[in-house]
Amino acid sequence: MQHQFHIYNSLTKKTELFKPVNPPHVGMYVCGPTVYSEPHLGHVRMAVTYDVLFRYLNHIGYKVRYVRNITDVGHLEGDLADGEEDKIEKKARIEQLEPMEVVQKYKYAFQHVMEILNVLPPSIEPLASGHIIEQQLMIKKILDNGYAYVTNGSVYFDIEKYHRKYHYGKLSGRKIEDLLVNTRDLDRQDEKRYPLDFALWKKAGPTHLMKWPSEWSEGFPGWHLECSVMGTKYLGETFDIHGGGMDLLFPHHECEIAQAVAANGKEPVRYWMHNNMITIEGQKMARSLNNFITFNEFFTGTHVKLTRAYKPMTVRFFVLQAHYRSTLDFSDEALQAAEKGLARMMKGIQILQGLKPSGKSTTSAKELVRNCYKAMNDDLNYPVAISHLFDGIRLINSVNDGKETISEEDLRELKKLYREIVFDVLGLKDEKQDSEKERLLASELVEMLLEFRNEARLRKDFAAADKIREKLQQLGIRIDDTKDGTHWEML
RNA sequence: GGUCGGUUGGCCGAGUGGCUAGGCGCUGGUCUGCAAAACCAAUGACGGCGGUUCGAAUCCGCCACCGACCUCCA
Numbered sequence: 044m045q046h047q048f049h050i051y052n053s054l055t056k057k058t059e060l061f062k063p064v065n066p067p068h069v070g071m072y073v074c075g076p077t078v079y080s081e082p083h084l085g086h087v088r089m090a091v092t093y094d095v096l097f098r099y100l101n102h103i104g105y106k107v108r109y110v111r112n113i114t115d116v117g118h119l120e121g122d123l124a125d126g127e128e129d130k131i132e133k134k135a136r137i138e139q140l141e142p143m144e145v146v147q148k149y150k151y152a153f154q155h156v157m158e159i160l161n162v163l164p165p166s167i168e169p170l171a172s173g174h175i176i177e178q179q180l181m182i183k184k185i186l187d188n189g190y191a192y193v194t195n196g197s198v199y200f201d202i203e204k205y206h207r208k209y210h211y212g213k214l215s216g217r218k219i220e221d222l223l224v225n226t227r228d229l230d231r232q233d234e235k236r237y238p239l240d241f242a243l244w245k246k247a248g249p250t251h252l253m254k255w256p257s258e259w260s261e262g263f264p265g266w267h268l269e270c271s272v273m274g275t276k277y278l279g280e281t282f283d284i285h286g287g288g289m290d291l292l293f294p295h296h297e298c299e300i301a302q303a304v305a306a307n308g309k310e311p312v313r314y315w316m317h318n319n320m321i322t323i324e325g326q327k328m329a330r331s332l333n334n335f336i337t338f339n340e341f342f343t344g345t346h347v348k349l350t351r352a353y354k355p356m357t358v359r360f361f362v363l364q365a366h367y368r369s370t371l372d373f374s375d376e377a378l379q380a381a382e383k384g385l386a387r388m389m390k391g392i393q394i395l396q397g398l399k400p401s402g403k404s405t406t407s408a409k410e411l412v413r414n415c416y417k418a419m420n421d422d423l424n425y426p427v428a429i430s431h432l433f434d435g436i437r438l439i440n441s442v443n444d445g446k447e448t449i450s451e452e453d454l455r456e457l458k459k460l461y462r463e464i465v466f467d468v469l470g471l472k473d474e475k476q477d478s479e480k481e482r483l484l485a486s487e488l489v490e491m492l493l494e495f496r497n498e499a500r501l502r503k504d505f506a507a508a509d510k511i512r513e514k515l516q517q518l519g520i521r522i523d524d525t526k527d528g529t530h531w532e533m534l
Numbered sequence: 535g536g537u538c539g540g541u542u543g544g545c546c547g548a549g550u551g552g553c554u555a556g557g558c559g560c561u562g563g564u565c566u567g568c569a570a571a572a573c574c575a576a577u578g579a580c581g582g583c584g585g586u587u588c589g590a591a592u593c594c595g596c597c598a599c600c601g602a603c604c605u606c607c608a
Contacts (some may be wrong), residue, residue, distance in 0.1 A: 217536080221536050225537095290606090319539095320607095326601075326602075365547060371547085372545095378546095380558035382558095384556085390571085394572095441572090446574090
């Protein structure tokens with residue numbers, strides 16, 4: 044492998060050289076969304092972060108299998124004491140839908156947003172509800188190995204026993220004693236032997252809709268299980284990268300490690316990656332805090348914090364301007380800055396395509412290329428790579444202005460760099476052509492030309508009128524002169 | 535309360551011991567019939583107080599403020 048890719052590992056809290064278990068293959072698993080409401084900016088950050096990782100690993104020659112799940116079952120919300128409820132079921136009740144209708148609706152919404160953001164579909168996008176049997180098999184394995192127990196038809200993971208042999212808290216840095224101090228409602232944990240134990244299988248209440256038969260009870264799997272199961276199924280008992288939002292680090296990912304170790308006796312993941320949160324006015328954006336901005340609101344500009352609508356690539360570029368492990372503060376002003384910056388980048392790339400080489404370069408394109416890859420190899424530091432790309436844009440503009448010169452070889456290098464990094468790796472698109480505004484403008488321009496043409500016809504300047512008609516025809520626009528005016532149609 | 539992280543110029547955001555990231559904005563200039571774009575230049579910053587060092591935004595200590603996780607969350 045030509046590139047020495049380094050990655051920050053949440054498990055060791057160090058930036059490490061990336062070495063896959065089985066090169067050139069790379070197995071990568073990312074925790075996807077729970078589909079019970081509209082996708083928002085936080086989902087975008089998760090998706091774009093791992094999309095760039097996926098694209099970059101492919102770009103530098105790995106064969107990546109990227110699994111990103113969709114959670115469609117098993118998330119309980121609310122206080123344990125007063126009526127815990129599955130999030131999807133709750134939404135179903137509110138919207139008067141079948142739970143699977145809720146899943147279908149928001150799964151589609153999520154995938155649609157991914158597509159317009161130019162986020163590549165993962166290799167496999169499994170659903171938790173499609174892996175109930177596998178989840179039950181894993182529970183059985185954990186039970187057989189003695190790290191779980193059954194109470195009243197529910198199965199719980201035995202943290203105390205696990206911790207005697209292994210280390211619960213190794214990922215999150217949590218200490219059992221500290222966790223115990225902070226456990227609330229000690230007396231509510233009647234089914235659990237130990238307050239920190241978590242559910243692998245939960246017996247369903249009489250009104251619970253999403254439930255499946257099992258040897259323990261009619262019920263549903265615990266949330267942490269699906270990722271362990273699907274990761275193992277598609278990527279093996281030990282795979283290379285597991286990613287997700289920082290908010291999933293504890294307890295979700297900690298529990299995943301415990302389950303996998305208890306079931307298979309092996310560390311499931313080599314490199315744990317966690318992307319940071321999007322904040323709004325310094326606060327985490329989250330569905331539960333009700334301060335999130337949905338994707339639809341970006342397109343329509345309908346959110347109070349937005350002064351107008353934004354294009355998908357603006358949002359993508361906005362996210363790319365901060366490193367994935369930093370928080371990113373959202374504001375309308377920051378979005379506008381991203382929009383202008385992106386436009387500058389795209390225009391520069393367009394100019395690059397028409398640039399004329401001369402014998403010698405006054406600056407080094409090779410160094411620019413080296414700097415970009417150096418940044419990308421340093422824990423996916425795309426903000427720094429982008430800063431180098433902007434240096435390149437200045438160079439391109441200067442050459443265009445005749446203030447600098449560039450050799451043919453350097454020109455080739457530059458074109459390759461921008462094509463590969465900007466489009467292939469960062470996944471940006473020049474959306475100028477297909478924007479609504481442009482289309483509107485085009486039709487207004489046609490109308491304007493027709494006005495000139497009709498003025499020409501009135502003064503019997505048919506040569507001019509015919510020329511306009513001919514030119515428009517060449518552009519694929521047909522003109523019909525009728526009794527009640529001139530109509531046009533795009534062919 | 536416990537654990538962890540952050541505080542960088544008007545805004546967003548990189549940077550971990552010396553070599554002023556970058557984007558947006560503001561100001562001046564070049565260009566232009568005018569404007570825009572582009573280019574050039576200028577401006578401007580490392581929360582506070584100490585310490586280590588020839589030298590600190592960068593290392594150490596204390597303080598202040600903000601946030602994340604500890605319940606579901608990307």
